[in-house]
Amino acid sequence: MSAQSIECVGCHKPRLIVLIRHGESESNKDKTINQHTPNHLIPLTKRGWDQARQAGVELLKVLNIDDKDLAHKLESKYESKENLGDKLELSGYQRYDKKKDRHVVFYTSPYKRTRETLKGILDVFDEYNELNCGVKICNDDRYEPCGKNKLATWTPPRFPSGVYENSNVKESDLLELKNSEKHFIQYRVKDDPRIREQDFGNFQHISSMQDVMRKRSTYGHFFYRFQEGESAADVYDRVASFQETLFRYFEKTNKRPRDAIVLVTHGIYSRVFLMKWFRWTYEEFESFVNVPNGCMIVMEYNSESDRYELRTQLPKWC
Template identity: 65%
Template sequence: MNTYATNTDRYREAPHNPSERGRKPRVIVLIRHGESESNKDKKVNEFTPNHLIPLTEKGWSQARHAGVELLRILNLDNNDIVENLEAKYPLPPHRHKGLTLKDYKPLNRRKDRNIVFYTSPYTRTRETLKGMLDVVDEYNLINSGVHVCEDHAYKPCGKQKHSIWPCIPSGHYENNESTHCFVGGNKSEYLQYRVKDEPRIREQDFGNFQEVSSMQDVMKKRATYGHFFFRFPQGESAADVFDRVASFQETLFRHFEDKHSRKPRDVIVLVTHGIYARVFLMKWFRWTYEEFESFTNVPNGSMMVMELDETADRYKLRTVLPKWTE
């Protein structure tokens, strides 16, 4: 018997046997980070490494509001709490209202209990995730009486050049019994989440320190050459990002199919960057590069929702993306 062929055939057949498959997430959500210092003033790029650029005060507000927006699309115990949180964390003044959700009415009403967050390791994405988790923690406290100790809360930044992260690492984090200061109130289940640092979902590399006037010339060349194939000096093209996206999506697919060794994941959230999010959708939905280039960047703090249609066994994009023609 050819063992290699037998194992290969078994692997190929597994996806067609529902009893041997893992449960796919009900929704996959992509979040663009909140406004960063670089979004506000490009000169920051001349002396601050791109991956260390933090959020502005407005960006933190957008991050907390993104946390509320995430809760709004979940199947939860108490939507009244979400309404109160939305009043507490409104959209910042003069902020775009966000992207439109089209035809989104949860196809599956099963309660969402487990969320897996993947975050780009850039400071602005980690800080965006921190703002979102603060809102999720607040929901858990009100709904379930679960309080995360301050010393054991998710920390967006660690120390460079240290092989061991101080206290709770930002690279891998989970809110579970070890992070709780107390559990009180009613017996409602709390939203459990896990955080994974994922370098593959980082921003497109535009080069190292970026001199503003030079970058303006480069951006003009990109507009002429095309956004997808143009490679930045000392950096990447969107086509290079596509390769990272393909690798990461393969990782997700393996997790979806693994029934026995993986923890549940009702919802997956990627806290990432504008270009990466669009390339992710391009790869997933098999857009051509022309289709990719027809879309403009999404506003800071925006949410893009992919919902699983179990009857068709495929995801549908529920978010309407902005286009240049608009």
Template identity: 30%
Template sequence: MGRPKRIVLLRHGESEGNVDETVYEREPDHALSLTRAGRAQAEKAGARLRELFGDERVSAYVSPYRRTHQTFLALGLDPRLVRVREEPRLREQDWGNWQEREDMRRQKAYRDAYGHFFYRFTQGESGADVYDRVGAFLESLWRSFEDPDHPPNVLLVTHGLTMRLFCMRWLHWTVPEFECLSNPGNGDMRALLLGTDGKYHLDRPFERWCTPESYGYTG
């Protein structure tokens, strides 16, 4: 089995929606573009990735959103070394078509009280829904490792919540553990590294805003 030695997860650069909540009232979430700062963040991430990957091959999967496509293009990776595919299952959590700002602020407050994993936005998704489709993608990804000539690197260009849920699914975190984690910043990344024990380990933890509740069991 050609398991990669690293799986890198990258959050898109700053988008229009990150700086102006009212844009969601006029533009579809999937159509929002990077800001100038977001492009600079993507270019900076690209420099780090080019150094990390060197002349090794990369299998890249990109969320179908405009801002993730723009982020990938701004990375400046060598196209001769990269096999890229659009992957809809890595998209952002769906919040439900156009969004009225005050209504979304109320729903975000409800989500904070109810729990980010279980709260479902009106006409949209819960974190649990995203977890399920990320899990389906993970199964497809794992099957791709059956190719003995699989590239030694995987790159996922996606969104903050999706990154956390991918790691939750891969590393078998509990819901309370997930709830205590903060999103990475725009243009930030995490990597699952293949260790000598044959298991993948996160290169550095996500920041926590609280201590996870214990259910009193370990597995």
């Protein structure tokens, strides 16, 4: 099935699909950490946390929200004195659908750096909801990347859900909102191992990895398979499986709405996701480089053409 030609009567496709690369990690800063720390346990740096909050602000700015001034207020609050890197420009972003974005579904790679990036994004969303609606989530009920609020919960007779929601707020606050013009942004979080980083093997020694990277440049980034790891072509298979899950979800009209789907993931995965979605050749994949840490890629749904249009200008090899 082509991602560009899904035909389903009455299905609800999200207005936006957004991919966000995690903020700067300790490995991005110092590769020697890979020699003794498992890849999935590498955390963000302080700069990475700043990039995560900046990503939360940038995401708010592309959503249809009640108060754009609040987004700019939060942008000023989280502006860093340190250079956080380049932002990717949007091209031709039209906002075809003018309805307010009230339901956002986040999928996150289970790696520590992506969960921490998501935490920074959601902290900004929680603050926006409090400023816009007066609805505050208690600290004990907020999403935690390595705490109880990201683990699966068992509610008999159901199986563990593994889903976090920001729905644990006072009913009186939500009832008051029904009589208000303000919109509370509801979000759900789902861990999905399929959107994890490309596997480069287990512990990685600097001297041997430098030689491996040179071989990959000669062999080709897409097909080169790391020993004890994956090639980008292997990642493509995971991407295909995940996208099929999304398509099936779009077709189920009885499911809860989603105005935007956000993947908090990794650089190579994002490129492979776009390759599969837009049916790029592997040569086209090879022409792009990873987006900078903390940057987002925006895909907007055009109901007239029944297609998603890539709104972000992607960086290429010089």
